[in-house]
Amino acid sequence: MPSELKLHKEKHIQYIDSLDKKQSDFEYWLSEHLRLNGVYWGLTALSLLNAKDTFKREDVIKFVLSCFDDQYGGFAPFPKHDGHLLSTLSGLQILATYNSLDALTVIRREKCIKFIKGNQLPDGSFQGDRFGEVDTRFSYNALSSLSILGELSSDVVDPAVDFILKCYNFDGGFGSCPGAESHSAQVFTCLGALAIVNKLDRLSDHQIEEIGWWLCERQLPEGGLNGRPSKLPDVCYSWWVLSSLAVIKKLDWINYEKLRNFILQSQDEVKGGISDRPDNEVDVFHTVFGLAGLSLMGFDDLVPIDPAYCMPCSVTKEFKVYPY
Amino acid sequence: MHGVKRRQWNQELLEQKKLNDAKNINNYRRLTSTILGLKEKKEYSLDNLQKSKELLKINPEFNAVWNFRRDSIIALKEQLEAKFWEEELDFVMAELKIYPKVYWIWGHRVWVLNNYPGSPVSIWKRELLIVSKLLELDARNYHGWHYRRIVISSIENRTGESMDKEEFEYSSNKINNNISNFSAWHQRANMIPAMFANNEIEDKKKFIDDELKYITNAMYTDAEDQSVWIYIKWFLNSDIVSNTYTTEEYVKMIDDVKQNILIINQDDLDFSGKENAWCLKMLIVIEEISKRFGSQEECRTQEYVKKLIEIDPLRKNRYLHLRNKT
Structure with a gap:
């Protein structure tokens, strides 16, 4: 192991900047269905690196607006694709990061709110779109989106919270729906959503201790974190696990130095970008979550990130605090 | 990208990739533009269903195309022969075998089973055998276990009989194969309280x-x-x-x-x-x-x-x- 690992900030900025210039790669086209999410990951990574201006603001906003699905409401991940709660949150996060939520017309804003609320089911859960897949990821998408728009209300929040609490498991984790196995990413969506709507007090002290215990057991001897027992470490869990620990104020229950080393070893030192684990292919998803993890731990002079929203604190401090 | 080794590209490999990519991009963009055009105009036909299949084989994560497929199926429902539904399930299974971690494919399979004419218990029971096979290939697949619970609950809803005991035994089998299979321990920890609550155990102390x-x-x-x-x-x-x-x-x-x-x-x-x-x-x-x-x-x-x-x-x-x- 090299004795002094460092974060290659400039390389990462160049890597993210290069992503939209790869039209001659097949992969570029194969990932259109994730484009809006990708822009959010890239922009957030750049924000953490204090290099937001790398993207042209006007172009990005224009692209975001071109993804709006006027038929069903909400944002699609790419023009002419379909609105979904996953891409809707990304669209709103990008606009909020640019402080330009008012770029949405009043009509579209209303459509968007209707789309989000319209996907809530009688048991408080959310489907991602009209085809019925239910997942606590979508509960998070919906509550975070409504919070960004300043449109949370108890008729939506209360049943949503009841549903999330039903996804709590005996081991101290949360799953994708009641009865589903605990998974670090689902723990983030559940705790993040509870934090956003200010309902963490619905968890008992005992539950918080159990959650903290389960989360800190995700750290493996090599320093990286895994998503479930007996699975390999992966840089993206630097975010899912750490943000969850931060939300319950137990961030230091894992070892920072070791995790930092794992993230830094997963960098591509030549081309920039961060991969899921050392020596694998990099992507923008692992790049942002690696950086976000480092930011939460306070390393490398990164811009501070909000663990519940996964956006810079400077942006989220402007959001109205629920209950309004 | 998960679990893909970082490659070192030399000039020759890069040239080769560029050539291949150019061909693939051309075909993919042409297909995409055709399908999204048909989708916008709501042109639902058996032919177009076939075309959407081609595109999904190249990119199974293209959610909007799965949506087009479902909207087409709904629109054509009256014209579809019984064998269509079986072929659709075969197609989805072939995709799942290559991409066992793509949410959209699993979601489409659930949708197909729910919309299958009559959605009889027999197809769900067959599904249970299929998902058991898939969990033999990867005993921790998060999607697979989630799907298994959906299948079980569909069977229970249709027969009115609890399958807690069978699932409890299934968890024993999985654990006996590999004691580190936490997905199976999880299932077990959910089955036992359910069996107690539903009075499914004769001698509780034993x-x-x-x-x-x-x-x-x-x-x-x-x-x-x-x-x-x-x-x-x-x-x-x-x-x-x-x-x-x-x-x-x-x-x-x-x-x-x-x-x-x-x-x-x-x-x-x-x-x-x-x-x-x-x-x-x-x-x-x-x-x-x-x-x-x-x-x-x-x-x-x-x-x-x-x-x-x-x-x-x-x-x-x-x-x-x-x-x-x-």
């Missing part, structure tokens, strides 16, 4: 006795594995145990488990010169339970915590927290 033997055996089999310990932690604290056993039996059980853990820990110490971190963590849990039952034994949590800080330094701050708490 059931608990047997389960205790099972987990005792498990902790001796792999004392390093957290899956087993997480389950044991749940079991010892669970209402089903404390409600079934008398206080005397319960206290004795806790003490038996404790003695076994002490033996395992001592074995580890003799063998490797190091105590077993999970044994120590469990001893702390057991002391908490014993305290609730008014145990007069000397509390050794502080000593365990001190050792844990040394042998499991990653989680040092949790142990410091425990030390300050007691």
